[in-house]
Amino acid sequence: MNYLTEYQSFANKYELNEAIASHLNDHRHQLNDTDHNVLTMLSRYAVKFPGVAHLKVGTIAKALNKSDRTVRRSVEKLEQLQMLKRQAFSREKTGGQGANLYIFLPYKQTGLPDTKVEQAEITEQNHEENHTFVEEPMIPITLYTRFKNLIKSYAGENNEGLASKLYGIYRVHTSRLMKFEIHANKGELLKTIAIQAIRVLFQATKRKNIHNLIGYYDGIFRELTDKALFAEAFMDYEEPMEVKIP
Known part of the structure; x- marks a missing residue:
């Protein structure tokens, strides 16, 4: 190919x-x-x-x-x-x-000069209506607290908005996966992946400028999930395999 x-x-x-x-x-x-x-x-x-x-x-x-x-x-x-x-x-x-x-x-991203894109993304993280993500009172405190504490260790105080957004990414992906019986027992694995993805994200920020932390985390979480759940099925095959994707 x-x-x-x-x-x-x-x-x-x-x-x-x-x-x-x-x-x-x-x-x-x-x-x-x-x-x-x-x-x-x-x-x-x-x-x-x-x-x-x-x-x-x-x-x-x-x-x-x-x-x-x-x-x-x-x-x-x-x-x-x-x-x-x-x-x-x-x-x-x-x-x-x-x-x-x-x-x-x-x-x-359209409609903004390049020099203002990063600031706009920061503003969006702080003020955008959180339609996609679960409201904080519904968040299991144990895992969400781990998100907040880990982000605090890398980025300091006043990053609860970022923690909520990253937790939302985790919730969107895992709620979709957990609908399928084959993944029903993968809850703890997905929590581990979510935490590991935060570490990978902030390690990456030390090597390069990342303008969209939310998008970058989403990509990392998807990749780690693919490796954990789907890698053996198709990730490195030259010819497509007919597999059912959740």
Whole structure:
């Protein structure tokens, strides 16, 4: 599958994960479960050649137990939201139309000068209505306290808003996963991953400037979860496997 190299849209999987996380932060409320699952499946097949996946609609539909038409609608929505684009592809040896390429697009924040983007993100973290995340009174105090204390050890006081946002990322992903019987006993593992992802996040801030801590954490959590739950199934295979993605 080396032919995919020329279609890569990211330098590495970390950039891909960060872009997807940022897109999701912007458009999470516009995506239903099927849209999210299609995006998740495509993103996992876009790891080996960062940013590009080569799959048939039928393969996606079978893995997700959906109709071809439903998958196409989800892909069209992802295109409209400028999260990815489709590109027709045909093999020279066989001729004819093959499976589409799905190319993930870099995240672009519009409407603000570059010099003001970081400040805007900080303001958004402090003031944005928290529609996606569970309100604090409902948060299990033990794990949430661990979030707050760990973030405090890295970033100092007055970061409760950041802790709430990161905890929200954990809740969104785990609530989706725990609906499936196969993951029903993975609660403690997912808590461990959530804490480890915070450590990885702040270690990364020592090496480079990260403008979107929320998006970066989302990408780290997704990657660590993939490695823990799905790696053996497909992460390093050259040819796509037909696996069912939650």
